[in-house]
Amino acid sequence: MEKAGIPAAHICTVTPISKTVGAARIFGAQAIPYPTGDPHLSREKEMARRREIVTGALALLTSSDKSVDGESNAVFTD
Amino acid sequence: MKKVLFYTNQFFGQVGGEDMAYCQPEVTEGMRGSANTFGAPLKDTAEIVATVVCGDNFYAENMETGRAFLREQIEKYHPDMVIAGPAFNAGRFGIACGDVCKTAKEMGVEAITGLYEENPAVEMYKKDCYILKVGKSAAGIRKAVPLMAGFAKKLLTGEKIGSPKEEQYYAKGQRVNLFREKNGAERAVDMLLAKVNGQPYETELEISTYEKVEPSTPIADLSKAKIALCTTGGIVPFGNPDHMVAATAKFWKDYALGDAQRLEQGQWESVHAGFDPVYANEDPNRVAPYDMLKILEKEGVIGSVHPFLASTTGNSTSVADATRMGQEIARRLLDAGVNGVLLTST
Amino acid sequence: MDLELRNIQIRDVVLGEENRLSDGVLTVDAAALQALLLEDPRVKSARIDLAKPGESCRILPVKDVIEPRAKETGDIFPGVFGTEVPEVGSGVTYVLKGCAVVTTGPIVGFQEGLIDMSGPAAPYTLFSKLNNIVLHLTKREDIDPHEHEEVVRKAGLKAAAWIGKIAVGCAEYESEIYHWPSLGERTAQYPGLPKVAYVCNCMAQGLLHDTYFYGRDAKQLVPTLVSPNEFCDGAIVSGNCVSPGSKTTTYHHLNNAVIKALMARHGKDLNFVGIVLNPLMVTLKEKQRDIMLSVHLVTEELGAEAAIISQEGFGNPTTDLMHVCRGLEKRGVKTVIITNEDAGTDGMSESLPDVVTEANAIVSTGNSNATILLPHMDRVLGELKEVERVTGGNVDSIRPDGTLLLEIHGIMGGHNLQGNTYLSATTV
Structure with a gap:
C-alpha cells in the first residue's frame, strides 16, 4: 500500500516482527488475541484504550518522518 | 547403460544461426551437434540415445508445442536423464533449457542444464532442476562439458550429491536436513572461536532479508x-x-x-x-x-x-x-x- | 565452588525386588518405586516398564526425560520437594550415565513427543541410546491440566532422585570436576583468552511452556546468573514441552551441551566466565526488559567478549533470541546463536519468523517440518493414538499399514536447541 502511495499503519503486538518484514509505520497493539481492545477492562476503559491505539496509529499516517513507530518498541534499534 | 536425451538449440544443433531461430523441434537418433562433446565423458555410464533440436524463438513463442514434442520423445526413448544446453548467457535458449528440464522432471525424468549466473533462467528454474554454473559464452564449453557430464554421472549412478558449492550448481534455496560430525553446541563453540579470532567461518543458516518499505507521502490533513x-x-x-x-x-x-x-x-x-x-x-x-x-x-x-x-x-x-x-x-x-x-x- | 560429578556407567537396567548397583547393572525395586509414586494421592496408577536401545519399542507421548542423580549429602533438584531450598553446586553428585527416567501416560497437552528405541527415528534422539525406565502415569479424574502437568513432572523427578540414591557410595566411577570460582577470580584468570558467556533461553509462558528454577516458576524470574554446577545439580528443571523436537527436557538441562562444549575448551581456547538464564515471556514489555537485562549481565557484569545463545521454543521466542543477539553484537560481543528452523515440509519457506542482520553466525539444528516415515514397533509404551494430537503429528499420522508419518518435530529432543543433537540443515 505504501508503494501504491497510500500511507498504511500496521497495528500489531509483536512489533519486532513487523519491523523485520519491513513495515514503514508500526503501532504497538494491546495483545495478540485483541490488538485493539482488552477484555479485562471495563467497557469505558476499553473504548478509551481503543481510541488511544487507533488515534496513535492514525497520527503515523500524517508523519513525514522516515522511520515512524508509535511506541518505541525496540530495545536495540538499527 | 543409462540413456540420455539431449536438448539443444538451432545453433549448437548445427541447423543454422539466428535466421533459423524459428525452426521447429526435430529429433535425431544418437548425438547431434554439441551433444557429441558429451558422448565421450559420459561413455562408461550413459549413452546419448537421441538429440532434440529446436529454434530458440520457436520454443520461446510456442512453449506448449515445444513441451509436447519433448514429452513425445521421452515416451519414445525412455531416457534416464535429459541434458539441456548448456545455454551460457543466452536468454531464450536458457529459458528453453530450463523449461525442458522442468517438463522432464514433471514426468519423473531427471534433468540438468548449465547456465551463466546472470542468465534470467537461473532464477526462473533453479527450484525445478539442477542448473550447473557455466561460463558466459560458448567459449566456456570446454569447462562446462566435464562439469555437467561429471554431475550427470553422479546423478545417474545414485552417487551422493555434494553441496551447491562443491558441485557448482545454483542452490535451489531448499533447506535439507543432514547429520553433522559434531553436535550443535560443539559447532557453536568452533564457530564462536573463529568469529572472535577473526578467522573465516560459515553460518549454517543465512538469514532471510526483507525489503524495508519506504513510507509514502503522508496525509496532510x-x-x-x-x-x-x-x-x-x-x-x-x-x-x-x-x-x-x-x-x-x-x-x-x-x-x-x-x-x-x-x-x-x-x-x-x-x-x-x-x-x-x-x-x-x-x-x-x-x-x-x-x-x-x-x-x-x-x-x-x-x-x-x-x-x-x-x-x-x-x-x-x-x-x-x-x-x-x-x-x-x-x-x-x-x-x-x-x-x-x-x-x-x- | 567445586563440584565433583561421579559418573557411573550403567550398561543394563533390570526390575527386581531390591535396589542394587553392581558391575554396571542397575536393579530397581519396581514395587517400591511404584509405592513411592503412589504416595502422591493425585496419582491414580503408576506402571513401570523398561525400554532399551535397539528394541522394537516406541514411547509416546513423552513428557520429560530425567537422568537419575543424587547428592552425597543434601537434595538433588533443590526446591522441588520439601520446604527448604538447599544450596547446591558443591560437594559430590552421583550420576547414573546411560539410563534415564521417562514419563508417559495420557496426554496433558499437544506438545508431547515420541522416542523410538530403534529404526529411522532413533538417530534423531539421544534418548534412544539410553536404558529407559518408563513411568506410565495416570491421574485421578478431578485433576485439572495444570495440576496434571505438576503431578507428572514431580513424579518423574522423585523417581530420578530416588533411583539416583542407589548410586551413593558406589566406588567405581569416573570423576569430573566442575571448578567455578567467584566472579572476580573467573574474569581475572586466563587473561590472554577471550571471555565467553552463555545465554540460556528458557520458556516461561504457561502450561507446558514453563521452566522451574529451584522449584519455582521461571515466569517470576528475571535474567539471572547461574553456575554450571547448579545446572548439574538440577536447579533448572523442565516443565516444558513447547514442541517435542525443540523442548529442553530436564535431561538436557542436567547435561547442558553448551556448558559441556565450553568447559571442554575452558582454559585452553577461551575463558568461560558465566551463564545467564533468560526467561522468554509472553508480553512485549517483559521481553524487552529481559533482553536488556541479559545483554547487561553479559556485557557490564561479566565483561564478556563473545557469547553463545541457545534457544528454546519457536515463533515469538525468535524475537527474544534475535534481539539479545543484536544487543550483544552492538556492544561488540561476538555472538553465535543455536536455533532450529521451520522451513516447511518442502524446505522452501523462510526459516525464521524474525531476524536481525547481526545474526550472522547461526548453528542450525535442522528443519523441524521435514517428515519421516516410521515403521510399526512391536511394543508401545504409552498411548499410540495420542500421536494424532502431538506437534508434528495429525489425524492421518497412523497409516493403515501400521506405519507412522510425522514431522521430525514430534521426536523428543530431535533438534534440541542447546545443540545436544547432530541434526542440522543446509541449503541445496
Whole structure:
C-alpha cells in the first residue's frame, strides 16, 4: 500500500516482527488475541484504550518522518 | 547403460544461426551437434540415445508445442536423464533449457542444464532442476562439458550429491536436513572461536532479508482524509460464507459495511487458527476497530471511513501471497479514493 | 565452588525386588518405586516398564526425560520437594550415565513427543541410546491440566532422585570436576583468552511452556546468573514441552551441551566466565526488559567478549533470541546463536519468523517440518493414538499399514536447541 502511495499503519503486538518484514509505520497493539481492545477492562476503559491505539496509529499516517513507530518498541534499534 | 536425451538449440544443433531461430523441434537418433562433446565423458555410464533440436524463438513463442514434442520423445526413448544446453548467457535458449528440464522432471525424468549466473533462467528454474554454473559464452564449453557430464554421472549412478558449492550448481534455496560430525553446541563453540579470532567461518543458516518499505507521502490533513480498515485477523461474516481459511490464506475478501457503525457480536467472527478467538468473537472491534473509526469520523477527526473491511487470515501465509494480496487491496483502495489505511494483525 | 560429578556407567537396567548397583547393572525395586509414586494421592496408577536401545519399542507421548542423580549429602533438584531450598553446586553428585527416567501416560497437552528405541527415528534422539525406565502415569479424574502437568513432572523427578540414591557410595566411577570460582577470580584468570558467556533461553509462558528454577516458576524470574554446577545439580528443571523436537527436557538441562562444549575448551581456547538464564515471556514489555537485562549481565557484569545463545521454543521466542543477539553484537560481543528452523515440509519457506542482520553466525539444528516415515514397533509404551494430537503429528499420522508419518518435530529432543543433537540443515 505504501508503494501504491497510500500511507498504511500496521497495528500489531509483536512489533519486532513487523519491523523485520519491513513495515514503514508500526503501532504497538494491546495483545495478540485483541490488538485493539482488552477484555479485562471495563467497557469505558476499553473504548478509551481503543481510541488511544487507533488515534496513535492514525497520527503515523500524517508523519513525514522516515522511520515512524508509535511506541518505541525496540530495545536495540538499527 | 543409462540413456540420455539431449536438448539443444538451432545453433549448437548445427541447423543454422539466428535466421533459423524459428525452426521447429526435430529429433535425431544418437548425438547431434554439441551433444557429441558429451558422448565421450559420459561413455562408461550413459549413452546419448537421441538429440532434440529446436529454434530458440520457436520454443520461446510456442512453449506448449515445444513441451509436447519433448514429452513425445521421452515416451519414445525412455531416457534416464535429459541434458539441456548448456545455454551460457543466452536468454531464450536458457529459458528453453530450463523449461525442458522442468517438463522432464514433471514426468519423473531427471534433468540438468548449465547456465551463466546472470542468465534470467537461473532464477526462473533453479527450484525445478539442477542448473550447473557455466561460463558466459560458448567459449566456456570446454569447462562446462566435464562439469555437467561429471554431475550427470553422479546423478545417474545414485552417487551422493555434494553441496551447491562443491558441485557448482545454483542452490535451489531448499533447506535439507543432514547429520553433522559434531553436535550443535560443539559447532557453536568452533564457530564462536573463529568469529572472535577473526578467522573465516560459515553460518549454517543465512538469514532471510526483507525489503524495508519506504513510507509514502503522508496525509496532510486527517480531517479531510478517507480512511480504510484492513485486517489479517480472519474477521468474516458469521458462518464464514466465503470459506475463508484458518491458515495459509491465498485470497482476501472485501466486505461491504454499508451504514454499520460497528462490527456487531454474532454478525462477525474470526476464523484465524493462530490465536484464541473468544475475545474477538465477543467484540470483533477488538481486532478490526471499525467502531472507533466511525466515532472519529463523527467527531471530525478523520474525513470519512471507507465503508468496507478488507479481510484475510495472516497465519503461515507466504510472503509471496501476502505481497500479491497487498497489491490487490491497494488497487481497490486507490480506485475508491482512499487516503490512508489502518491494518491490524493478530 | 567445586563440584565433583561421579559418573557411573550403567550398561543394563533390570526390575527386581531390591535396589542394587553392581558391575554396571542397575536393579530397581519396581514395587517400591511404584509405592513411592503412589504416595502422591493425585496419582491414580503408576506402571513401570523398561525400554532399551535397539528394541522394537516406541514411547509416546513423552513428557520429560530425567537422568537419575543424587547428592552425597543434601537434595538433588533443590526446591522441588520439601520446604527448604538447599544450596547446591558443591560437594559430590552421583550420576547414573546411560539410563534415564521417562514419563508417559495420557496426554496433558499437544506438545508431547515420541522416542523410538530403534529404526529411522532413533538417530534423531539421544534418548534412544539410553536404558529407559518408563513411568506410565495416570491421574485421578478431578485433576485439572495444570495440576496434571505438576503431578507428572514431580513424579518423574522423585523417581530420578530416588533411583539416583542407589548410586551413593558406589566406588567405581569416573570423576569430573566442575571448578567455578567467584566472579572476580573467573574474569581475572586466563587473561590472554577471550571471555565467553552463555545465554540460556528458557520458556516461561504457561502450561507446558514453563521452566522451574529451584522449584519455582521461571515466569517470576528475571535474567539471572547461574553456575554450571547448579545446572548439574538440577536447579533448572523442565516443565516444558513447547514442541517435542525443540523442548529442553530436564535431561538436557542436567547435561547442558553448551556448558559441556565450553568447559571442554575452558582454559585452553577461551575463558568461560558465566551463564545467564533468560526467561522468554509472553508480553512485549517483559521481553524487552529481559533482553536488556541479559545483554547487561553479559556485557557490564561479566565483561564478556563473545557469547553463545541457545534457544528454546519457536515463533515469538525468535524475537527474544534475535534481539539479545543484536544487543550483544552492538556492544561488540561476538555472538553465535543455536536455533532450529521451520522451513516447511518442502524446505522452501523462510526459516525464521524474525531476524536481525547481526545474526550472522547461526548453528542450525535442522528443519523441524521435514517428515519421516516410521515403521510399526512391536511394543508401545504409552498411548499410540495420542500421536494424532502431538506437534508434528495429525489425524492421518497412523497409516493403515501400521506405519507412522510425522514431522521430525514430534521426536523428543530431535533438534534440541542447546545443540545436544547432530541434526542440522543446509541449503541445496
